[in-house]
Amino acid sequence: MGNCCAVPSTTDSDFEENQGGTIPSNRYKSYVLKDPTCHEIEQMYVLGKELGRGEFGVTYTCTDKVSGEVFACKSMLKKKLRSRVDIEDVIKEAKIMKHMPPHVNIVTLKDTYEDDTAVYFVMELCEGGELFDRIVAKGHYTERAAARVTKTIVEVIQMCHNHGVMHRDLKPENFLFANKHETAALKVIDFGLSVFFKPGERFNEIVGSPYYMAPEVLKQNYGPEVDVWSAGVILYILLCGFPPFSAETDQGVAQAIIRSVVEFKRDPWPKVSETAKDLVKKMLNRDPKLRLTAQEVLGNLSCYRLISDHPWIQNAGKTPNVSLGETVKARLKQFSVMNKLKRRALRVIAEHLTAEEVAGIKQWFDLMDTSKQGKINIVELKAGLQKLGQQIPDADLQILMDTGDVDKDGFLNYGEFVAISVHLRKMGNDDHLKDAFAFFDQNKSGYIEIEELREALADEMETNNDEVIAAIIHDVDTDKDGRISFEEFTAMMKAGTDWRKASRQYSRERYNNLSLKLSKDGSMHLTD
Numbered sequence: 001m002g003n004c005c006a007v008p009s010t011t012d013s014d015f016e017e018n019q020g021g022t023i024p025s026n027r028y029k030s031y032v033l034k035d036p037t038c039h040e041i042e043q044m045y046v047l048g049k050e051l052g053r054g055e056f057g058v059t060y061t062c063t064d065k066v067s068g069e070v071f072a073c074k075s076m077l078k079k080k081l082r083s084r085v086d087i088e089d090v091i092k093e094a095k096i097m098k099h100m101p102p103h104v105n106i107v108t109l110k111d112t113y114e115d116d117t118a119v120y121f122v123m124e125l126c127e128g129g130e131l132f133d134r135i136v137a138k139g140h141y142t143e144r145a146a147a148r149v150t151k152t153i154v155e156v157i158q159m160c161h162n163h164g165v166m167h168r169d170l171k172p173e174n175f176l177f178a179n180k181h182e183t184a185a186l187k188v189i190d191f192g193l194s195v196f197f198k199p200g201e202r203f204n205e206i207v208g209s210p211y212y213m214a215p216e217v218l219k220q221n222y223g224p225e226v227d228v229w230s231a232g233v234i235l236y237i238l239l240c241g242f243p244p245f246s247a248e249t250d251q252g253v254a255q256a257i258i259r260s261v262v263e264f265k266r267d268p269w270p271k272v273s274e275t276a277k278d279l280v281k282k283m284l285n286r287d288p289k290l291r292l293t294a295q296e297v298l299g300n301l302s303c304y305r306l307i308s309d310h311p312w313i314q315n316a317g318k319t320p321n322v323s324l325g326e327t328v329k330a331r332l333k334q335f336s337v338m339n340k341l342k343r344r345a346l347r348v349i350a351e352h353l354t355a356e357e358v359a360g361i362k363q364w365f366d367l368m369d370t371s372k373q374g375k376i377n378i379v380e381l382k383a384g385l386q387k388l389g390q391q392i393p394d395a396d397l398q399i400l401m402d403t404g405d406v407d408k409d410g411f412l413n414y415g416e417f418v419a420i421s422v423h424l425r426k427m428g429n430d431d432h433l434k435d436a437f438a439f440f441d442q443n444k445s446g447y448i449e450i451e452e453l454r455e456a457l458a459d460e461m462e463t464n465n466d467e468v469i470a471a472i473i474h475d476v477d478t479d480k481d482g483r484i485s486f487e488e489f490t491a492m493m494k495a496g497t498d499w500r501k502a503s504r505q506y507s508r509e510r511y512n513n514l515s516l517k518l519s520k521d522g523s524m525h526l527t528d
Helices: 084-099 131-137 143-162 225-240 250-259 274-283 294-298 305-309 326-337 339-351 355-368 378-387 394-404 414-424 430-440 450-456 466-476 486-493 499-505 508-512
Strands: 045-053 057-064 070-077 109-114 118-123 175-177 186-188 515-518 524-527
Touching: 045 070, 084 109, 084 118, 131 143, 131 175, 143 186, 143 225, 143 274, 143 294, 225 274, 225 294, 339 430, 339 486, 355 378, 355 414, 378 394, 430 450, 430 486, 450 466, 466 486
Parallel strands: none
Antiparallel strands: 045 057, 057 070, 070 118, 109 118, 175 186, 515 524
């Protein structure tokens, strides 16, 4: 990459004045990257609609002004890089992406930019959607399809490890298809938690996402074997539709991971091939020394002995092409449609607003619509809320946008804004929630039952799949009586409901706040 601007680098002295490692507000103009392509991204690119949101910033589409080619631009605000570690992570991510050789399954970093307020990564745009969404869209989902996906993921791991990179955050939402074509390449898109490693080097920082962390990460003594574990978790989910280690709380998930008991009894496991289950077991071996390496999973010539033991990946084209059944697809689909229940409830609430409330909401909307386009983006939404004295965390703000932006154009029109206004009022009026609950509770039993939920969501789903409806009830129904009470409904409306989105919001601090201790019997226990 060329360097069109002279850029001062951030050095240790930039932090010496602040012993806590936090950057003072007047120091945001210190530069993070040593050699960005240039300062002013607007000279080369036009930023477009928002694609996603992370811990430090937002990803947009961006169009090259000269060629017209469209890319993805990851924008990381400097004011969110509050510690030396945060800055080092951004520097490290850029170095790792530049370090990785071209590979069909790894997103390409094209340019880096930096101005006074943000750092920008211009990358290859992947428009084909997330891994699970593509699977759900297929009419016939088989073990062979799962094998091909797994082979791709493990090849990415092997490429990373061969170049001294440990990914540390492999999960389905970090894999996107390049485009919507049937043969589109599956690409890993995020190296934000990745690190360089040397053979034998050990790490102790607890990072990553729930469900996909290896037990040795929680024990704070690990190496690159953790990536194979994460791929094993993804493989397990691909084959059955639910994660191998789950619970209602962070602590419960961590304890399940430490125990590492892999279950193969629930449907569809009885009809999954023994070679597939054998590979899952060996990728999820709790002992990293006995866990298969990426090279061993792929069955390369240097470990030829494994080809006959594990033909499932090596011979993916011969893997059973029999459907894993609608149950698996339904479970995967549930990850994608869980939020529809909340969206439908918000529409009901909007319909029950008083004229006075509607007038107040219209004033809010007009205040936030600074561009006067009749719609507001997330930047305008945040700025408007700040003017109204409301500080909402970025992660919660993104959930509001995801919930309200029905047409997925990156903006809220007035109708969509009305639907999320109850959230903006922090769900303060329980009468609105009662109205929404009553909409679902047609028989006035005091509970939302399966048939009522199916009927209410009929216009939200392509098909009323019983497994999807049952899975939604299962997630919201905390007392497990098979129905949703008003209290459970209220809790759902005030919190996130999709574990895929939830996993994006877990910061490393969530697990760093959990400590591990060794009991007398040698087993690991977690304490707050």
